[in-house]
Amino acid sequence: MNSVNLKQLAQELNLSVSTVSRALRDSWEISTPTKQRVFDLAKKMNFQPNPYASSLRKHRSRTIAVVIPEVANNFFALAIKGIETVAREKGYHVLIYITNEDVGEEAAIASSLQSGRVDGVILSLCGSTQDTRHLLELQQRNIPLVFFDRVSEGVVAPKVMTNDHESGFIATEHLIKAGCRRVAHLTISMSLSISNKRQQGYEDALRRYERTPEAGLIVHCGNDEAANYQLIRELLMAENRPTGVFASVEKLAVQVYHVCRELGLRIPEDVKVISFSNLVTASLLNPSLTTIAQPAYDMGKEAATILFRRLEKKYIVVPEDRVMLPARLEVRDSTMA
C-alpha cells in the first residue's frame, strides 16, 4: 500500500503533523522556508495524501457519479467525455454507472450513492423509469442531482436538454416537405419526457400540415433489438406503409436500414428516414442518413459545470436551472425528395 503519510513527513522534518498538513495546503500560518522544506520532502518522497482520510474528515469526496442507461452509444460516450473533461479540470473524480435501461438497477445505484460516496450525481434516466423516489431520496440526503438529456419532469433539479419538441417538429416537417404523405414515428419510451416531447413535436407538425396523427404510425419500441426489428418490419410491410420514418434514437434508424434492406425497400425513394443521432458515420451510410444531432459533448460539459457550481458555492441556490442546447438538423441523402 501507500505507506508514506503525514506522520512520516513530520518525523523526518521535526515538525508536527498539523504543521505539515497546513504547509502542504499552503496555509498562511506557516513560514515560507518551512513550507519549502515540506514541499521538497513531499515531492522527494512522492507523498500522496490519502483521499479517504480527507473525505472522512471534510465530508467531501471530490467525486461525482455519472449514471447513464448505456455507454455503447456515441451520444452518451461524448457526454461522458465532456463531463470527465470538466471534472478533471476541477480536480474531481468520476464514477460511472450503467443502468442498462433497467429501473431496478437505476434505483439500486441511486440507493448506494446515498452513502456519501459522491458529492453529486449527473444522471440520464432509463426508459422505463416512472417512479422517481430513489432520486428524491438522493436529494433528501443533500446530494445535488443534475439531469441531462433524459430528464425527469417530476424531480426539481437542474436539467440540460435539447429542444426536443422543436426538433421533433423540424424532423417531421422535413419529411413532409420532402414529399412524404404518411410519416411514422419510432419512439423508445412512453414515460420519458424527451420521448413525449419529440412525439409531441411530430404530432404538431402533422397537424400543422393538416394530417391527423394515426396510432398505427407511432411505434413504441423497447430494449429488445429483435422485437424492435419485428415491429419495424411489420410497419414497413403494411400495405399502407409510411413513406417517411422519424426515429427518435439512432439504433432504431439502424434497424430501419436493415429492414429496408431485407424488404428491398429503397431509401429514400420508397422510404425516407431521419433520426436523432450522433453517429460519426451518418454521412457514410448507404444512403447517408439525415440526422438531428445533439451537442452531446457540450451537454456533458454543461451538466458538469452546473453541478460544480452547486458544489462549490452553496450560497447560490438555483433550484431549477434549465439549459436548452439546440440540436442540429443535418440533411443528407436519406430524405432526398
Place this chain on the structure above:
Amino acid sequence: MNSVNLKQLAQELNLSVSTVSRALRDSWEISTPTKQRVFDLAKKMNFQPNPYASSLRKHRSRTIAVVIPEVANNFFALAIKGIETVAREKGYHVLIYITNEDVGEEAAIASSLQSGRVDGVILSLCGSTQDTRHLLELQQRNIPLVFFDRVSEGVVAPKVMTNDHESGFIATEHLIKAGCRRVAHLTISMSLSISNKRQQGYEDALRRYERTPEAGLIVHCGNDEAANYQLIRELLMAENRPTGVFASVEKLAVQVYHVCRELGLRIPEDVKVISFSNLVTASLLNPSLTTIAQPAYDMGKEAATILFRRLEKKYIVVPEDRVMLPARLEVRDSTMA
C-alpha cells in the same frame, strides 16, 4: 449529508458501536436476536455505512480505475461496459479517466492513483506512451495493474489482447487475395505494441505473397484528424497509389472513405478497404466495410475478472497472465474482388 451512523444506531439500541458494526457484518460473535434488532433498525433508518471511513480503516476502497485513451469509440465504450458489469457484480465501483491520447495526462492520472484511491487499475495505453515509469510506480505501491488492448510489453502485468499479428496478416492476405497488388497500411503509433504487431502481420503477409514492404505504403497517422486526412489524401493521390488499404483503427478507415469520396475513387473497384473496427454501422456503410472486429465487451469483462481475481485472492500470484481473445474477420463489400 448522510447523518445516520453507527453511533446513532448503537444509542438507539442500547448497544455499543462495535456490536452494531459486527451485527451488520453478520458476525458469529453476535446473537441472532441482537442481529435482528440491528438489521431492522438499520433498514428502518436507511443506514448506509460511510465508505470512506471503511476504506480508511481497511485500506481497501472497493474501487478500481479505468484509464483509456478515448471513450467516443465503440471499442472502448463496450470495454467499459464489460468492466462495469463485472465490477458491479462484485460490489466494486469504477472510476473513469480519459487520457485523450496524451502521455502527460496518462502520467498525471497514474500519479494521482498512487494515493490509494483505487485498489487496482485497468489501462489501455495512449499512442504516444514510451516511458512507462508512471506505471511502474503504481506497481511499486502494490496497486495491481491490468492492461487491455493497448498493452505495454515493458511492464510485467496481466494483459488482455487480441491476436493482432495474426489479424494483421489475415487482413492483408484478404486484400491480396481480393486482387490488390499494392497494399497500404495506416497505423496510429510507432511505439504501441499492438500497432507494431499489426504492422508486422501486414509485412509478413506481404512477404508470404512475395511482395516487399515499401516504406511509402506505411502511413503513420497521429491524433490530428485534419493531418491524417491530408496524409491519406496524399497516399491515394500518388500516381502509384495503393489498390488496397488496411487501416489499423476505424477512424482512419472513415477518413479513407471521405478521401475516396473527395477524389472520386470507387470502393472497392479502385481501392479496397479493410479495418480494425467495432462500428455497429459497418454493414450499412456505402459500401459496407470489411472489418476485423475485436470482442470489446468480452475483453473488458476478462480484464476486470483478472483484476478482481488478484484483488480478492492475493495468494494466487500470477505475475503475467496473457489472455488472447480472437478478433473476427467480417467480409463485406469494401473488399469485393
Place this chain on the structure above:
DNA sequence: TTTATTTACGGAAACGGTTGCGTGAATTTG
C-alpha cells in the same frame, strides 16, 4: 463443586488527514 471454556458484548485504539485552540517568541504599537 471447581475450573475451563464458550458466548455475547463493550472499551478503546487504530486508519490518516484536518482544524479549533493554545502558546511562546518575535514584532509592532502606544
Place this chain on the structure above:
DNA sequence: CAAATTCACGCAACCGTTTCCGTAAATAAA
C-alpha cells in the same frame, strides 16, 4: 519600555468504521 499583536507552530479532538482485547455471565468439563 510596557502592552498589544502577530507569527509560526504544536496539541489534541474529530470524522465513522473496524478490530484487537478484555470481561462478565453462562455453560461445559473435570
